Amino acid sequence: MPDDLPKSTAPRPVTLITGGSQGIGRAFADCFAERGDILYLVARNENLLRIAADELKNRWNCEVHIAAIDLMEHDATSRLMDHIERQGFYVDNLVNSAAIAFIGSFGNSDPKDIKALMQLNITTTTELTHRSLAGMLKRGRGGVLNIASLSGFIPMANLAIYSASKSYLISLTRALAEEVRETPIKISVVAPGPVDTSFVKHGGTAVQSFAPLLTPASVARMSYEGFLAGQTVITPGFLGAFSRLGIKIIPHAILLRLLKPLLNKIYIE
Numbered sequence: 001m002p003d004d005l006p007k008s009t010a011p012r013p014v015t016l017i018t019g020g021s022q023g024i025g026r027a028f029a030d031c032f033a034e035r036g037d038i039l040y041l042v043a044r045n046e047n048l049l050r051i052a053a054d055e056l057k058n059r060w061n062c063e064v065h066i067a068a069i070d071l072m073e074h075d076a077t078s079r080l081m082d083h084i085e086r087q088g089f090y091v092d093n094l095v096n097s098a099a100i101a102f103i104g105s106f107g108n109s110d111p112k113d114i115k116a117l118m119q120l121n122i123t124t125t126t127e128l129t130h131r132s133l134a135g136m137l138k139r140g141r142g143g144v145l146n147i148a149s150l151s152g153f154i155p156m157a158n159l160a161i162y163s164a165s166k167s168y169l170i171s172l173t174r175a176l177a178e179e180v181r182e183t184p185i186k187i188s189v190v191a192p193g194p195v196d197t198s199f200v201k202h203g204g205t206a207v208q209s210f211a212p213l214l215t216p217a218s219v220a221r222m223s224y225e226g227f228l229a230g231q232t233v234i235t236p237g238f239l240g241a242f243s244r245l246g247i248k249i250i251p252h253a254i255l256l257r258l259l260k261p262l263l264n265k266i267y268i269e
C-alpha cells in the first residue's frame, strides 16, 4: 500500500467499502459512485480491485482508490485507516461488506478458521466502525452500513460461528443507531437472504432450488435506499421480509431443527 497521492490541504471525504471488489460490496460501489462520492475499495486481490475501479471510473466518471489488504490481519484496521489519512482522506461513509463463512460442525472446525472468521467478521468490522464513527461524531456527518445476514436473526447449527458473528453485527448496529439517533449520522445493518455471488458459489445451485437468489445489484440498491431513509435494520426483498417475520413468530428451537437438515443438504451432502 504505497502512499501514492499528494496530500491536499484539507482532508477529503471518501466512502470506504470493504469487500468492494466483488459481490454485494462491488454493487454498493455503484450506488455511492452514482451520487458522486469518492470511493475507497478494499479487498485482498489487487487485480480484481483494479478491474472494479476501472469499471466504476468508466461508468460513473468518479474518483476511485484501492487498497489490497487482508482484513483478517490483527493490525489491518490501523494500517488501513492510517494509510487513508496519510493520503489526505477521511472516512465519511463506511460499508462493511467483507466477511467469510464456513460450514460444518463447530467441534470439528479448524481453530484457524474460527479465529480468521472472528477476526474479519467481528474484530476488524468493529474496529473500522469505531475508528470511522469517532471522526463522524466530531464532524457531525457520515454513515455506517454493515452487511449482516438473515442467519444473524437465528442460531444456525453447522453455521454456528458465521450466524453468531452476524447476530453480533445486528445487535451492535441496533445499539449504535440508538446512540447516534439525535445526530445526522446514519447507521444501518443489512440482513439479506441468499444472494448470487461467489460467497454462495459452492452451494449456489442447490440454494437456488430452495429459494430464488437475489442479485447483488438489487440487494445494494434496496439497502442503499433504506440507509438513506434512516432504516436501522434492512431485510431486502419479499423473501427477506417474509423470512424475518417467520423468524420472529416461529420458536427458535423449531427453526434450528428445520434449518439443520436443509443446510446439510445444501452444503454438506
Ligand SMILES: NC(=O)c1ccc[n+]([C@@H]2O[C@H](COP(=O)([O-])OP(=O)(O)OC[C@H]3O[C@@H](n4cnc5c(N)ncnc54)[C@H](OP(=O)(O)O)[C@@H]3O)[C@@H](O)[C@H]2O)c1
Pocket (backbone or CB within 6 Å): 018, 019, 020, 021, 022, 023, 024, 025, 042, 043, 044, 045, 046, 048, 069, 070, 071, 072, 096, 097, 098, 099, 100, 120, 147, 148, 149, 150, 191, 192, 193, 194, 195, 196, 197, 198, 199, 200, 216
Ligand atoms: N452472498 C450471500 O448469499 C450473502 C447472504 C447474506 C449475507 N451476505 C454477506 O454479504 C457480504 C458480502 O458477501 P458477498 O456475497 O458479496 O461475497 P463475495 O462476492 O465473496 O465478496 C466478498 C468480498 O470480500 C472480500 N474479502 C474477503 N475476505 C477478505 C479479507 N480477509 N480481507 C479483505 N477483503 C476480503 C473479497 O475480496 P478478496 O477475496 O479479494 O479479499 C470480496 O471483495 C458478507 O458480509 C456476507 O456475509 C452474503
